[in-house]
Amino acid sequence: MKRLNLGILAHVDAGKTSLTERLLHHAGVIDEIGRVDDGSTQTDTLALERRRGITIRSAVVSFTVGGTSVNLIDTPGHPDFIAEVERALGVLDGALLVVSAVEGVQPQTRVLWRALRRLGVPALVFVNKIDRRGADPEGVLRGVSERLTPAVVPMGAVSGAGSRDARFTPFAAGDPGFTARLLDLLSRQDDDLLADYVEDEAAVGSGRLRAALAAQTARAAAHPLYFGSAMTGAGVPALLDGITGLLPGAGGDAEGPPSGTVFKVERGQGGEKIAYVRMYSGTVRPRDRIGFGAADGAEEKVTDVGVVDHGAEVLRAPVTAGRIGKLWGLGRVRVGDHIGERPAASPDRLGRQRHFPPPTLETVVAPVRRADRGALHAALTRLAEQDPLINLREDGPGEMSLLLYGEVQKEVLQATLLDEFGVRVAFRESTTICVERPVGAGAADEAIGVDPNPFLATVGLRVRPAPPGTGVRFGLEVELGAMPPTFFRAVEESVTETLRQGLRGWQVVDCAVSMTHCGYWARQSHSHGTFDKSMSSTAGDFRNLTPLVLMSALKQAGTRVHEPLHGFSIETPASTVRALLPVLAQLRAVPRDHRTRGGTCLLDGTIPAARVHELQRRLPGLTHGEGVLESAFERYEPVRGEPPSRPRSGVDPLDREEYLLHVVRRV
Incomplete structure (x- = not known):
């Protein structure tokens, strides 16, 4: 069939x-x-x-x-x-x-x-x-x-x-x-x-x-x-x-190695995770052990399987190539994970490649009742499983920030938290999400046993700008065998995590980071065989030192804050253009092109994302209710004037003394 x-x-x-x-x-x-x-x-x-x-x-x-x-x-x-x-x-x-x-x-x-x-x-x-x-x-x-x-x-x-x-x-x-x-x-x-x-x-x-x-x-x-x-x-x-x-049918070999993509995760009535998977090859049955994910190579046992067939859900039925099924038992699965082998079919559609622009709004949510702080954190964590793009982060006691596409999404989240989790919340006014890009190059390093480095690790990093759209790239300028792989992995993961907040608190993008120095103390033990942590480097030493070195290099390189820019298209009666153009100038919109066809004018240009809502609100009055606006994220552009800052969350490696007090106490 x-x-x-x-x-x-x-x-x-x-x-x-x-x-x-x-x-x-x-x-x-x-x-x-x-x-x-x-x-x-x-x-x-x-x-x-x-x-x-x-x-x-x-x-x-x-x-x-x-x-x-x-x-x-x-x-x-x-x-x-x-x-x-x-x-x-x-x-x-x-x-x-x-x-x-x-x-x-x-x-x-x-x-x-x-x-x-x-x-x-x-x-x-x-x-x-x-x-x-x-x-x-x-x-x-x-x-x-x-x-x-x-x-x-x-x-x-x-x-x-x-x-x-x-x-x-x-x-x-x-x-x-x-x-x-x-x-x-x-x-x-x-x-x-x-x-x-x-x-x-x-x-x-x-x-x-x-x-x-x-x-x-x-x-x-x-x-x-x-x-x-x-x-x-x-x-x-x-x-x-x-x-x-x-329309073409689904292909795939049901006898081949299992290969699929998780496109949705939800929770069942008992709180268990349910993963929706499209299979491209192979078959998944109950009690199969399958690997999933790209980073940690997790492997877990599938406790149950379901498929939708002719309007009804059929449990314990195998999910074969070309079908969509529901998998129970994968407690660590996430949206976007591949099941089994990475799918070879249509590689440009799969993985974590983005097909739509990222969210450009951020809001802070806090519980109305202080006693609901824990419940709010648990509820938002569960919602982030279903929608990873909300990019949950903790800003302070009882406060968490979320990324959004629009105000309706905020209203839905508020209603969902109340209806499904019994948590009443309040949102702050949404703000536009900016990013930081390095301006120049910078380098820093700290060595074992050399003050003021308190960690048993040597880390040197160089920061350089990268082409737009490339995100964060990490590379090595040291021998791959110079340290155990776990130490290199700890540095790379710490670099990625640290660059979520740059010099002004925004995520750093389009940045190339190279490791220029490395060193460690090998595992030491006493004569009776016990491990001596005080004389042996651990992955934690590299995780704790990397933020200090990286932010020193980033300060030397400098960053520039960029705001999201939307491309817009307005279709409006030609007679209203004269009244519309001054308002566009007030909103920092830059018209690129306009074409008149009959009595209608098509006006294209760019506008800061923060001003799109204002333009939507004012357009009907300016165009006698006949203007139609389309807008979509186009690119990031340097902020004019004083760049905005974003409050930092967690421990700040830019404040070395406070950072070390916190980290050493935690260790």
Whole structure:
């Protein structure tokens, strides 16, 4: 049986979850279609999702159509939960992008499409809500072609748009207009098809065109587009034919070595960890011992296994290549870990590579009741397992900071902490996340037995700027055999941890750190065989000394604070541009280009991330409610004027005396 792991993506309120319900109903998985407004859908299982009517966590459901078994992953549509979408993208065989026939291509639609194109995920487009008043199928088709991709193939025509009688009629295989348009599109990517058509027009029949369309869809070179309505079911049978006939199935050898990727982690009713894994090769069964993770090479026993089959969860069923399953018993597993061998399939989609920009907001959360400090820490630690990008850190007694994509995410976290953990919290005002980059080069070293070094370790480090986007790179300028590997590993891990807070408290990025000096005292013992720690170097000596040496080198190199910059695009009536430009200047936005088309002006440029919310708030009044803003993280740029600082957490290696007092006392 053909297997397909399909993601369904959309801008919020485009009807994605309703379409999921309709697909499940059509496949016979459910008898009655749930409604988002009523909180009765299959995929929105969280109480908060049912109350708010939005998808917050990705959910997996399964159905079978003909000879194809589909695992459908319903992803959030709100941009504040883009991290959930990112985790799902790496495990997909294909995607279904839902666009509203009323609102058309929206900002989040374009963000999602760019990610699909970067990853080469085959995708179909479904234009939903053709029965809604104001539906404009032709206008949306033009918008998809102009703003997403010109390689879009409308697979049928709409009649009665904007009414409950709206219908979608697929083009017949012999329809001359459809054949001509399809041939024109496909021949641009297929020289053999074009040559055969020129030589003998009759040789290129509907079967040949259908096969060519499926091949180009699988390569993400063509994108079939369907119209319909999730509410009435119009167009859904044709869409299912496209899903099963045009998207490629999952491959993989069930007899090969186990290999998969964990894309979601949740907790069961008893508090146990449940890992959602997409298997690319091999099979995982209950009681198997499997390795996972990249850094520590952990290996644990799988206590139970479950798969979703035709809408129901089947326990103790093996997870074979091409399937998505749930694994119990892996207590140390994290989102992004690989299971067994690192997957070889689609390596550009897997691992920890980022497909969306990082969060650019930070907030501090504290319990309303001081007695809830411990409970808050435990709750946030558990939530960080499900969403590692919140990047939890402790700022002080009872206070913790989190990274966010937006204010709605903050509201959801607040409600989740109260509903699921019984902890009432308060958030401070969100601030923009900056980074630090080294300005020049700096070096420092400290040797064993030489004051003021109190540790049994010699560490020398050189810091240099690295190309933008490279993060932190660690290298050696000493012999690899000069010390035990555990000591080198301790230095590297300490470097990475220390650079989470630079000279002004921001994370240091695009930095190359080289180890220039090393030394240790070998293991010593007394005549009766006991270990003498006072005369033997340990990994702890290197972990404790490295922050002091590194920050000395960083001070010598100097750093510059950079703030996140968003690229923006505003579509507005041309008559409003004169009033809009002074406001953009006030918000430190820099227009790059503007184009006028008819009575509409398209204005592109950049704006500091901290000012995007203000622009969103003021745009409707400046454009008579007709302005549309799209923005997305573009790059980091040096801060103008006095650079902001961030309060440090933990022990500060820039204050040597206080650092040593704390570390020596702890040791």
